[in-house]
Amino acid sequence: MRRPSPLPQTPESARPRSARAPEREVGRPAPAEDTAPVRPLARPEADPAWDDAGTEAAGLRDVWRASRARRRALRAEVKRFTVRQRRRRNIWIGVGAAFLVMVVGTAGAAYSPLFAVERIDVVGASQVDVAAVTEALDAQLGTPLAMVDDSAVKAALVRFPLVESYTLEARPPHDLVVRIVERTPIGVMQTPAGFTVVDAAGVALSTTPEAPAGQPVLEIAGGTDSAAFTAAGRVVRALPDAVRAQVTGVSASTPDDVTLTLGASGSRVVWGSADRSAEKAIVLDRLMAKSPPDRAKEYDVTSPEAGVVR
Structure with a gap:
């Protein structure tokens, strides 16, 4: 069975004028209904045509908000990745502060009347009169142990020829020990x-x-x-x-x-x-x-x- 041959196409000139494609003049743009309007993605700063198009765009406030959100997110990430380092630093700061408070408190207590000299013990004297030496050092009574004047002690002991050398020993809270080495x-x-x-x-x-x-x-x-x-x-x-x-x-x-x-x-x-x-x-x-x-x-x-x- 043979297929019928296709019908011959009607020449363009034989078509009715209403079926023909509309003719366009050279140099004249196509009508507006033939193409969709082109709208920019971002709003130009000083383009009044943008507002006329009725398109809503991001303003300067929106850009600033987005930048701030980005910075917040970045800071959150930094904090998350540095939490161990910050915890270690806080521990060392706490230890240093506690040590400083301890040193300051100890120094303050040592130089306060809480550790004043109330008794003087003379050790190592066999030929020297212990009572006389103690009496000569009475000026140190009431002085904080940390502020005992070594030069004043030396001036008091130089009056005893039998004393060759001496050492001072503080025994908190109130005792001052004077160790004497006598001359031989x-x-x-x-x-x-x-x-x-x-x-x-x-x-x-x-x-x-x-x-x-x-x-x-x-x-x-x-x-x-x-x-x-x-x-x-x-x-x-x-x-x-x-x-x-x-x-x-x-x-x-x-x-x-x-x-x-x-x-x-x-x-x-x-x-x-x-x-x-x-x-x-x-x-x-x-x-x-x-x-x-x-x-x-x-x-x-x-x-x-x-x-x-x-």
């Missing part, structure tokens, strides 16, 4: 005023008309300001207590010929210089243990490696 006498020297007890530094501790018992008589050329006296002081201080108790005389004309006299027997100890005095003292103690002074006339320890008994 090394012997007596005969002077026009009598017999003066002196220490290794040549400081006069006391003077009596007669020689005090238990102190060796010092015969030193040049007096307390000489090098011989310094050497003799070093020798006496190096002696053990057992040997020191038997010494009745010390003589020296130069720093290198210090000589000791022992007991009633009058035995001599040729010491020489003050160098290596600790070793010489040990050698002398051993020699005296083997040969007591009542059986020996002289001990020579000028050379500690080879002590000699005569």
Whole structure:
């Protein structure tokens, strides 16, 4: 079965004028109903045609609100991601503030009358009158422990020749401890005023008309300001207590010929210089243990490696 052939199209010229496409003149735009109006997405600032079109656009206030919302959202994100760091920083700030408050409070309490001196204890005094020392320091009573005047304490203790050095110890809340180190006498020297007890530094501790018992008589050329006296002081201080108790005389004309006299027997100890005095003292103690002074006339320890008994 054969298909019928398509009908021939009617030529444009044969169509009725009403069915033809409307003709447009060259250069004339199409009517307004043929195309949709074009409207911009954003509102131009000074375009009156925009308002005439009746289109609602975002104003400056809307832009500002959107920017503020964006900033708020950004800050919220920053806070969320830095919460641990901020918590750690707050902890350290709290610890620092607590420490500062503690330091300020402690300092304020220490310098307040809450910790004022009410009692003074003198420790280490055997030859010095403790009551006299305490009375000399009465000016410190009522002073906060942290404000005790060290120079005033020194001025009060310098009046006691037997005091060689001292230390202050605060015992809160109200006690001040004064630890005294007394001078160690090394012997007596005969002077026009009598017999003066002196220490290794040549400081006069006391003077009596007669020689005090238990102190060796010092015969030193040049007096307390000489090098011989310094050497003799070093020798006496190096002696053990057992040997020191038997010494009745010390003589020296130069720093290198210090000589000791022992007991009633009058035995001599040729010491020489003050160098290596600790070793010489040990050698002398051993020699005296083997040969007591009542059986020996002289001990020579000028050379500690080879002590000699005569």
